Amino acid sequence: MPEPADRRYGPAPLPRARGPVSAALVAALRRPPHDPPVGLAARFAPDDGGPGPLIDEDLQLTLFLCYELHYRGWAGVAEHWEWQPGLLALRARAERVFEAALRRLAGPSRAVPPAGVPRALAELVAADDGPALAVTVQHRANLEQFREFVVHRSVYHLREADPHSWGLPRLGGPAKAALVEIQMDEYGNGRLDRMHAELFRRTMDRLGLDTGYAAHLDRVPAVTLAANNLISLFGLHRRLRGALLGHLAAFEMTSSLPNRRYGNGLRRLGLDEAATRFYDEHVEADAVHEQVAAHDLCGGLARAEPALVPDLIFGAAAALAVDGLFAGHVLDAWARGESSLRPVTRPAPVTALA
Structure with missing residues (x-):
């Protein structure tokens, strides 16, 4: 065996x-x-x-x-x-x-010249008025709610960077170099103990959560799966490589401040440095990645392939919109005094396909 x-x-x-x-x-x-x-x-x-x-x-x-x-x-x-x-x-x-x-x-995207992509992405992020989940997690979430939040995010973070790596063989020149730079940090520059997925696993361990890959899949709702599925959709289709990079840019451009809030939320709850390191690491790393993603990654692709500019904007808009749906789901559940996770139920009956 x-x-x-x-x-x-x-x-x-x-x-x-x-x-x-x-x-x-x-x-x-x-x-x-x-x-x-x-x-x-x-x-x-x-x-x-x-x-x-x-x-x-x-x-x-x-x-x-x-x-x-x-x-x-x-x-x-x-x-x-x-x-x-x-x-x-x-x-x-x-x-x-x-x-x-x-x-x-995501809605229709306005016409943007290739040189205007970094600015258009910044404006898109600045205009995002999605629910302030990070503020709630920092100041008001109790320990059980923070554990819920981590369970949701575990579906992505335990394979962090993998979906965006589908873009590497589909790019060349400055955009590829920029993606490699970002991904190297995500993968800890080849050191297991510094890989972001491993840092997140330590956070889960400190919170008493199962750290197995996809261990909490049955508990997360459709909107959490959708936030992960859209990256796979973009990554597995070469025609959507622009959307994949736009998604990554929005992800990096909206990450630094929320991660600072999440780390501070854990400290408020009495967790140690091992628990907060994942979030603290992203505060610094994503502040750098923000510029690389907007100017070198997306700007580089826009200059090389101007026809992909609408997809770059679509990918970023979709990332922000779906994240807003996710945040709204979590905050609405907490406002009702309920869990944002799916209840544990008996397995559904399964019928074999002919």
Whole structure:
């Protein structure tokens, strides 16, 4: 018998289904690769507006199940599923609905000349009036609420930088050099103990949370999955490489101050330096990354490929809009005196695909 994989680094066990499509997909993934019926995804029909698909539990889990095959896979799932044509067709149907919803939420982008991209990104960030989650976490969140917040973020931070690294082989010149510079910091310049994912794992450990890769997947709601799925969507499609870089730029340009607040929130709650180091590290690193991302990364791509400027702006706008949905979900739940996480329930019945 082979040794089981280290739970800290994946692959994770298949999660519980959240609807008919994800239930059928989970059942299919437990079997050898075969053609799942593409028509099953027909229920993912575009709506007339609003965030519907972004908070659809079945849709977002279906996409996450498909995307994770391109990262660390799923425990017990045959690796040939990654490029199974029928599965890719099902994923494409779900992606069309998801991308359409993202574009509606982000709204139309104004015309921006290539030289004006850094300024346009700065203006977009400055105009963002999303819910002030970081302020609440810093000043008012109790320990259990902070643990909830960390559980949400663990889906991204335990594989931090990986989705954006899909951009590396799709770029050249100044934009590629800028992305390498940012990613080197994210990966701790090759030192395991300095990798941001490892620093976050220490924060989780200090908070008494399971540090296994995707260990909390069943607890996070659709909007948390959507915030992760949109990076995978951008990263796995070469045509969306501009959106991927715009997303990263918005991420870096809105990170430094919130991370200072999160670190201060942990200190208020009596946590030690090992718990706060992840956030403290980002205060300094992201202040530098902000300039690199706006001017060298996105500015460099805009100069090299002017046709991608609208996608750069779209990616940044989508990042801010989805993060606003996420923050609103968390704050609304806390205002009601409820958890922002999904309750632990019995596994949904699973029906195998024919």
